Amino acid sequence: MNIPNLLVVPFPVQGHVNPLMNFSQKMVEHGCKITFVNTDFSQKRMMSSEGKQESLEESPTIKLVSIPDGLEADDDRSDLGKLCDSVLSTMPSMLEKVIEEIHVNSGERITCIVADVIMGWALEVGRKLGIKGILFCTASAATFALEYKIPKLIQDGIIDSHGCPITKGTFQISPSMPSMDVKAIWWSNVYNPTTERKIFKYLVHCMQNSNLAKWCICNTTYELEPSALSCVPKLLPVGPLLRSYDKTNVTARSLGQFWEEDHSCIDWLNQQPRCSVLYIAFGSFTLFDQNQFNELALGLDLTNRSFLWVVRQDNKMAFPSEFLGSKGKIVGWTPQLKVLNHPSIACFLSHCGWNSIIEGFSSGVPFLCWPYFTDQFQNRNYICDELKVGLGLNSDENGLVSRWEIKKKLDRLISDEQIRTKSLELKETVMSNIAEGGGSSENVSRLLSWLKS
Missing domain, CATH: 3.40.50.2000 (Glycogen Phosphorylase B;)
Known part of the structure; x- marks a missing residue:
């Protein structure tokens, strides 16, 4: 052969x-x-x-x-x-x-x-x-x-x-x-x-x-x-x-990554209660201006929930002075599939890139959708309108997604048992x-x- x-x-x-x-x-x-x-x-x-x-x-x-x-x-x-x-x-x-x-x-x-x-x-x-x-x-x-x-x-x-x-x-x-x-x-x-x-x-x-x-x-x-x-x-x-992950080596690096994965986030997730952590990651391209970055940071404070936030090393924005971030962990890059499969993850605030979507579906995690460009807008429509395993964020008249919108949608998503059930059913279907x-x-x-x- x-x-x-x-x-x-x-x-x-x-x-x-x-x-x-x-x-x-x-x-x-x-x-x-x-x-x-x-x-x-x-x-x-x-x-x-x-x-x-x-x-x-x-x-x-x-x-x-x-x-x-x-x-x-x-x-x-x-x-x-x-x-x-x-x-x-x-x-x-x-x-x-x-x-x-x-x-x-x-x-x-x-x-x-x-x-x-x-x-x-x-x-x-x-x-x-x-x-x-x-x-x-x-x-x-x-x-x-x-x-x-x-x-x-x-x-x-x-x-x-x-x-x-x-x-x-x-x-x-x-x-x-x-x-x-x-x-x-x-x-x-x-x-x-x-x-x-x-x-x-x-x-x-x-x-x-x-x-x-x-x-x-x-x-x-x-x-x-x-x-x-x-x-x-x-x-x-x-x-x-x-x-493919090496199950025997928890910190084994993934082939093909442009940024170094921070495996300390897994130890931190191990200490969080089940289904309690918001995971926020926007892929390798998304860039926010300072105003939008501030609203996201302050929105996370407002939720008063634990969060794991990926802020890439090429991010040029400064954290707002009033940002506490006391309930969260901020890292440069994660072993994302390991994170999404962790029992402490409650939902995924995502740019809706297809890789992230497939990893999220495979992990049974509900989505909060914030597309940036290209096919991500169509992907958001698919998640929210067809599959009904997530919610979308709306921007205000100035094109800004406000901290209040972020808090409101995250609270709604986390309390929605129907979306969680659908996400877990989707995981079974996809993984089969x-x-x-x-x-x-x-x-x-x-x-x-x-x-x-």
Whole structure:
């Protein structure tokens, strides 16, 4: 039997590296070899976290390689338009070179390229070198369906050829799918028209390569998104893709993290009563201005509840002078899946990134939703309106989410037994997919059979 030798290519941001690393670990458990391609910048960030070097060297089945993204060291990589332009002009030729070097130096051939949907150009490189391909969607199946149907959205007059919405209200991607608000089209809410056009142009280029993929895979399940999955027949759900933790080593670092995880939060959670702690984390991109940061901090004080708040090291905001924070713990980054599964967690105040959603669903935790950009607004609608496992926060006439709104919604969420029950039922449904005989488990077996053939 052939041992599949996969080349995995994530988009170079934390929220895309994570699920592709989780998928890589799962493939390794099934006997595959992995070459994981970072940008030089991402690789440096991963390696600079304390303890990473050892954990990565202990994983001979996941080999890390890196190539330039074309930007200078001090360029702003949160400017997604600039990053997309640079990735497309620099990385394809570099990737081709890396693959050829692997073939020459190791004597082994790459058997399949697993490309992040928004690195879809990697499948063109694969076709050129005679390597088959899989596309990996790091967002929801509904988001993938939206991207897949871009030509139809243009044809139906919902967006123009630059991706800008030209109608108002709601539309349907397909008759079986729930209506979507035009305002939730993710590439048109990045807040800067020039950036939005660049991202859309890049996305269209990447999606044109979906025909080169035998399969598209997604970190979701049949029960979560039946209509979106039926809309794109070659989209296979393989979720929930959850990080593999070393149960014997509580402080073992996670592969693929850009920030060092603070494991002291687990000791602190161990001392808190069951279902008592608010967990607040906004992913790797969300930035608040000082006013909004103040309202969040003072809202947490107002609740008079214990909280665990992730404030990233790149946060430039100062805590307001009147912030007590006496009932909480503030950390730079957490082992999030461990945190969400901790019995002391009562709810998750989240930006609604898809990885966080899947981890929250898998842990049976209710959501308080505060989306920042891209697909997060549609994800919030899904959590609150369809699944009914969370509540959304509303901003005032100045666009500010007030401390009183935060307190009111948190109190409501924590006292809502119906939402808690629904969240726990959802956990059972989602987790059954990765048990033996579950839908996602069967799909992974299908993929492996195809890879080994």
